[in-house]
Amino acid sequence: MTCAGFFRPGGHSFGVWVVLVAMILFGLLRYENFGGAYNISSFLNYNAMFIVISVGMCFVILTGGIDLSVGSVAAFTSVVAAYLSPYGIQVALPGAVMAGLAIGGLNAVFVVLMRIPPFIATLATMLGAKGGALVISGAQTISIDWELNFTKLGMEKAFNLLPWTIVITAVVVVGLWIVLERTSLGRTVLAIGGGEDASTMMGLNVNRAKIFVYVLSGGCGGMAGVFLASGFGAGQPLEGVGWELSAIASVVVGGTLLTGGMGSVGATVAGALLLGLVFNILNFENGRGVISLSAYWQMVIRGGFLFVVILLQSHLARRSKGATQ
Amino acid sequence: MTRTLTLMRAGFDPTRHGALCALGGILLFNLLVTPNFLHAQTLFVNISQVATIAIVAMGMTLVISTGGIDLSVGAIMALSGALAPLIFLSEFAAANPTLGLVASIIVPILVALCCGVFNGVLVSYLNVQPIVATLIFFISGRGLAQVMTNGNLQTFTNPSFSYLGTGKVLGLPFQGWLVLLIAVVLYWMVTRSVFGRQLLAVGGNERAARLSGIPVHRVKIGAYVICAGLSGLAGLIVVAINSASDAARIGNLMELDAIAAAVVGGTLLQGGRAPIFGAVLGAVIIQLVKYTLLANGIADEVALIAKAGIIIAAVYLQQARKE
Numbered sequence A: 001m002t003c004a005g006f007f008r009p010g011g012h013s014f015g016v017w018v019v020l021v022a023m024i025l026f027g028l029l030r031y032e033n034f035g036g037a038y039n040i041s042s043f044l045n046y047n048a049m050f051i052v053i054s055v056g057m058c059f060v061i062l063t064g065g066i067d068l069s070v071g072s073v074a075a076f077t078s079v080v081a082a083y084l085s086p087y088g089i090q091v092a093l094p095g096a097v098m099a100g101l102a103i104g105g106l107n108a109v110f111v112v113l114m115r116i117p118p119f120i121a122t123l124a125t126m127l128g129a130k131g132g133a134l135v136i137s138g139a140q141t142i143s144i145d146w147e148l149n150f151t152k153l154g155m156e157k158a159f160n161l162l163p164w165t166i167v168i169t170a171v172v173v174v175g176l177w178i179v180l181e182r183t184s185l186g187r188t189v190l191a192i193g194g195g196e197d198a199s200t201m202m203g204l205n206v207n208r209a210k211i212f213v214y215v216l217s218g219g220c221g222g223m224a225g226v227f228l229a230s231g232f233g234a235g236q237p238l239e240g241v242g243w244e245l246s247a248i249a250s251v252v253v254g255g256t257l258l259t260g261g262m263g264s265v266g267a268t269v270a271g272a273l274l275l276g277l278v279f280n281i282l283n284f285e286n287g288r289g290v291i292s293l294s295a296y297w298q299m300v301i302r303g304g305f306l307f308v309v310i311l312l313q314s315h316l317a318r319r320s321k322g323a324t325q
Numbered sequence B: 001m002t003r004t005l006t007l008m009r010a011g012f013d014p015t016r017h018g019a020l021c022a023l024g025g026i027l028l029f030n031l032l033v034t035p036n037f038l039h040a041q042t043l044f045v046n047i048s049q050v051a052t053i054a055i056v057a058m059g060m061t062l063v064i065s066t067g068g069i070d071l072s073v074g075a076i077m078a079l080s081g082a083l084a085p086l087i088f089l090s091e092f093a094a095a096n097p098t099l100g101l102v103a104s105i106i107v108p109i110l111v112a113l114c115c116g117v118f119n120g121v122l123v124s125y126l127n128v129q130p131i132v133a134t135l136i137f138f139i140s141g142r143g144l145a146q147v148m149t150n151g152n153l154q155t156f157t158n159p160s161f162s163y164l165g166t167g168k169v170l171g172l173p174f175q176g177w178l179v180l181l182i183a184v185v186l187y188w189m190v191t192r193s194v195f196g197r198q199l200l201a202v203g204g205n206e207r208a209a210r211l212s213g214i215p216v217h218r219v220k221i222g223a224y225v226i227c228a229g230l231s232g233l234a235g236l237i238v239v240a241i242n243s244a245s246d247a248a249r250i251g252n253l254m255e256l257d258a259i260a261a262a263v264v265g266g267t268l269l270q271g272g273r274a275p276i277f278g279a280v281l282g283a284v285i286i287q288l289v290k291y292t293l294l295a296n297g298i299a300d301e302v303a304l305i306a307k308a309g310i311i312i313a314a315v316y317l318q319q320a321r322k323e
Helices: A014-030 A037-062 A070-087 A089-113 A118-137 A149-154 A164-182 A184-194 A196-201 A206-232 A243-253 A265-288 A295-324 B002-010 B014-033 B040-065 B073-088 B091-095 B097-124 B130-149 B159-166 B174-192 B194-204 B206-211 B216-242 B254-264 B276-295 B300-322
Strands: none
Touching (some): A037 A206, A037 A243, A037 A265, A070 A089, A070 A118, A070 A206, A070 A243, A089 A118, A089 A149, A164 A184, A164 A206, A164 A265, A184 A206, A196 A206, A295 B130, B014 B300, B040 B073, B040 B174, B040 B194, B040 B276, B073 B097, B073 B130, B073 B216, B091 B097, B159 B174, B159 B216, B174 B194, B174 B216, B194 B206, B194 B216, B276 B300
């Protein structure tokens, strides 16, 4: 079975849930304010953009592809959102997402129609989108008027419950989970990663599914750009560097194999939360004054974390291979 | 005749004519449009700038020829570039200047080689995909460099070390000669040595290579180690050019330039081919495009878009020829 449910134990994604729960318990027991509304809300608010691009990336990776352009897309669309913000959120949000979808469409043209390897195609759009963001912004951050309703996205609570950013993220995650697990399109995405030629021969519409994943990933990048612009109150053409790799790391930590065919939306979200929690816990630890780790250590620790996960994955993969043989 | 044939097989591949035409086009354009292009200063600037891209691109070519990719080159450059000044500015180096200088060149390169072993072992023995394996150092390598230097900019005046980046031999920048030397050695290695044969065999068909008794794991590790060592050297050159070391900036985005140069130079992403001089040519083209746009007052940002266009065109042409 290649399908993987949201919380399905076993397989590659089980470990990430265990570690996530362990880290949350550790945080709750060790730090007083860890479970406080402020920490939870600001943590989710900040990590919303990473969760969204990670889920988009998950779809691309499931087909055996990769999308390196998401960080640049977020930078580009944050500038688009900033320019559109005077017209209100009802224009800025769809506008920025459309810009992201368009760049995703370009990726799809390169990969599906021109048959350029995904790594190279999205590398090129990464450079192009970054250049585009710098050109249209004049390499300046485009500040957004705090009076506009656009910046309320991360602060104003939907139904007096949670900030809009988190609600939108939750809707995106659940929606995409349904697409992957319950629709024929989602099945095709999983099947392509399992074997592209076989899927074609079975009569599945492989090209349509591949176009879908790249356009989707672009749209997720656009959504992340909206969160970025509203969270910082400015269009940020220089942001987004290395985001694609964080997203890939989240997907990998979530147990999705980079060869595709196996993985889940839920585990990817868990992977993104896990990588974010490493930072959160480090901040708390710094706050206690026990240790004092500079921001530079965070990258080192993140890399080390990825290393451990990869070792585990490789071990698991070998064990399951041994079991089937 | 046989010689031309070997040349064609190893480096001077027909696929590269596209790249040569592009180079000719850029040169012609510059001669006609760019002011003061035919000036010795232009040559010096471009040679000293292109050297680091070319050195890393040659290493990248070897890795790609095994069917892999190395994202960690920029981070490894930062690591070695941050280490060198730490060593020759230390008390030990103040007491023994010569030994300190030698150590400040050898130790960073050794560290880089170790990173290469790490990458290679993950890719070969643990069977981790190259993108993911080299992602580890991509993320943490620069962080390590910043931890070592506390994120500070290290400036120095050390004429003997700076020779790496500012010295001249026969009137041309030292690092230009270094590129030539490395290219000749690697070209010999790819075309004539057993290791080179094994490298291309692994990239061409890994299963067949393994079945015919080639030590696939060791060959792959070799490719990553050479690539990392060359990146370490490139990091030293960047620091020597600037007489300053900023871990946040050394080798930033170098992986993209190196991959682009390798691909433009005719390296197939599927592996099995290692055109060393092609990589140098690709690096020259990338550098010249950057220079042309800058010299004509076009912003850096647009250069990024141009680079994107070049990469797509180069790979598309490769792809079209194959089909």
